[in-house]
Amino acid sequence: MADGKVIYMDHAATTALHPEVLEAMTPYFSQLYHNPSSIYGPAQLARKGLDEAREGVASVLSSRPAEVVFTSGGTESDNSALKGAAMALKQMGNHILISSIEHHAVLHTCHWLEKLGFETTLLSVDKYGLVNPDDVAKAITDKTVLVSVMYANNEIGTVEPISDISKAVRARAKVLNRSIIMHTDAVQAAGYLDLNVDKLGVDMLSLSSHKFYGPKGAGVLYIRRGTPFTAQEMGGTQERNRRAGTENMPGIVGTAAALKRAERSREANVKHVQALRDQMIAGIEDTISRVRLNGHPTKRLPNNVNFSFEMVEGESTLVNMDMLGVCASSGSACTTASAEPSHVLIAIGQAMDIARGALRLTLGEENTKEDVAYVLSVLPGVIERLRAMAPVK
Amino acid sequence: MADGKVIYMDHAATTALHPEVLEAMTPYFSQLYHNPSSIYGPAQLARKGLDEAREGVASVLSSRPAEVVFTSGGTESDNSALKGAAMALKQMGNHILISSIEHHAVLHTCHWLEKLGFETTLLSVDKYGLVNPDDVAKAITDKTVLVSVMYANNEIGTVEPISDISKAVRARAKVLNRSIIMHTDAVQAAGYLDLNVDKLGVDMLSLSSHKFYGPKGAGVLYIRRGTPFTAQEMGGTQERNRRAGTENMPGIVGTAAALKRAERSREANVKHVQALRDQMIAGIEDTISRVRLNGHPTKRLPNNVNFSFEMVEGESTLVNMDMLGVCASSGSACTTASAEPSHVLIAIGQAMDIARGALRLTLGEENTKEDVAYVLSVLPGVIERLRAMAPVK
């Protein structure tokens, strides 16, 4: 921007720690630093902070506190959920069902499990990225032990019908007379969608604190009481033997503070970013030709804008926008030796050459109408400039 | 203490975050919060912080920066080291060799691996807790893929002859013409012992930042170039595909700051705590009867004091000391329904009833001679009082 201000529109990548959250964390750095498992008085204050944080998270999930496991982030939550459930049920079957647009933390964990003899079925999605609950039911076999479908996609923002999928899974499990665990990666949903685990009907749910103005290196894995689970971090007896390791107290307290804050301001924040999102989508469609909105027009995260621009490479758009003071992201990343196009855009049926031109703008609470107006004032020029350089028109 | 001051002597459990370390971390909470994998300018500052942190850790380990993997703590480092090496070498053999006094993060990870078909041999130790390198060599079979021996024991402070053990492992590996990975859990060693990975001769080494005045929820796994390794946290391509997940930038920067600080002040700090340790050991031996020092008299961490007191239960000593303003720890913890006595004290040949009476005092940089004198002024009375209550004399 002319005045050197940077407009951050990559909130799906990470968010800044909110000062209120840092304030909640601060006592646990150097004052209440004691190991909450220790016996002496000062450690009881840490233990109290731990218990309260667990209750705080449980209140947002409408779960029991004992069902909340603190982890090191969304990646660990996803890894532990899938491995923990699969390994616990190995005797019951070796089949895992996930959507084809899951985050790599789920996708690659399935590859890891394949080394242990598991088989993964990738559910295809429609052109909006939606998973059909009937498809889930049909894909369940007498070997299925685990279904994992994300609550909202990180690239295109599509919100999946999790409670319908959970119902379909339960119905099939009943018919087959077996237990099938239902997990959802809610990393992108937190702060925008209802996280009530009973309404969602899930057995497990993953969160990553830095996606909702909480600390990096901290997250949550919800595990419904009675869910078979083999712990993946072995060691001490922390987290009721489901996650060993000296508790990251600042991270845990920060997670609870951030999640409670996000829930408290959810309605207002949704309204705020959704208005910006709609302004952005309409503006781009009005001023730039040969674009397509990726994801569902309405069943999408209120803060997600994702467009593919024909005849431009996403990275170029990003670098150019960066030069103009806008932080955004791209589905495809030409950063590694072989440029893999986004598996999400391919899954929704986009041709490789178009998938390369994706731009993701994910809004946050500090973004304003003026920010959106600024982006809309520069983006058409950027796309035009890049297209003008392209060999084919 | 009379004036209400609390004397913290449980530094092996955790330490307070040093203000200098917090200061290094602070910019990464809410200013340089960007995802270091992102393309735009502000993220480059995070990337720079990440690279510098890696170089800082590498300089202390005398390793290449690329060999440093940031983790969520000592437990994850131990888990990933053992699982990552074992899984990568599964085709080569299924035998793992560890000492019988490893931390649960190593011991229980071996149990986890046993579910995958691995077999563990526990090396016995002598009455001081020392592992004999010859025993290691003898225990290696043509199925051995991994040896893990801790650098220093967390309970009794015994320092193991890691470089001799590494040499023995390498010699046997050469004879057997196979590759055997050597890991050491250096969680308790950091800040007190030389962490030069070449001198130690190890392929992998684990650290936990909160043990050396760094942040909780952060640690390091050193992986020597060329070491077979199957990543355990699957997802993004962070940490060169060895540990997925959005980087915990404050934790990473804090880890580097704390480790560099610990190394810088190591010599002075060792001298400081060792004098206190010797004062404490001599004082206890002088004033209390029927005690035995656990661990080696000289090959021990400079900050570790561990005694077994006959005819007292450790927990009672701890609670009583807590009432007198002293934070300490015990080998045995009568906290769970079935009180398991410390596997370490049992391994060094202590009878159950004596093992129950252990008291661990682990010193830190802020402890003073006066602190030690105070402990020595109250501890004999505590032991006497408890013994006076015991049914057998």
Place this chain on the structure above:
Amino acid sequence: MPQYTEKVIDHFMHPRNVGEIENPDGVSTITNPACGDTMMLQVKITGNVISEAKWRTLGCSVAIATSSIASEMMTGMKLEEAEKLSNKAIADALGGLPRVKMHCSVLAADALKDALKDFYTKHPDKKPYTVAK
């Protein structure tokens, strides 16, 4: 890990009735198999009432605190009542115990039952009819 009530701490730091009785009417020395804590209990019985109780315990702070408060509770109790003194009642008298420490409160309750058994073995005639044989 445990969060102790002030009562627990008070009885641990200032235990009541530690020691032996000169000619006890019932004695018991038992060990908690769960954690190895050992308690010796001696009671003096006057008529059908426990008139004095003394104990010695080697164990954790909760074992000591429960020994202490239990000795207070049983003193003055009718044998019939004493037979029924539960570990739950003892824990409650201390203002509650952390879940993981509940097993420690069994020690004193069991010692009391055992000491009464010893008394009845020596004095079968004193056994109240309500007590199961």
Place this chain on the structure above:
Amino acid sequence: MPQYTEKVIDHFMHPRNVGEIENPDGVSTITNPACGDTMMLQVKITGNVISEAKWRTLGCSVAIATSSIASEMMTGMKLEEAEKLSNKAIADALGGLPRVKMHCSVLAADALKDALKDFYTKHPDKKPYTVAK
């Protein structure tokens, strides 16, 4: 992820020699198999010197920047020299490229070789003897 030099940014934001030449002597349109970037290069040859170079590129910022600087570098070059213009030299001229982006610099070097090949095909007599056949 990539850290770009000021030169890269300059050539990306202000690319030189974008466009077409009216009657080019050598032309090439190639696609980088690694990432799908496409470059069209046209050169005018006067005597044994590249007197003009124009290009169009669809690709990432580095592909565009290398196209731009390569077009400047080749202009005025003898054919013999131009044949030997390496992607390394182009990357160096930009002040270096992040390791993961080095493959992008291949595009311009390959396009140049390809355009010269086109020229030699049309004018076999102009081929300098130092160039392998």
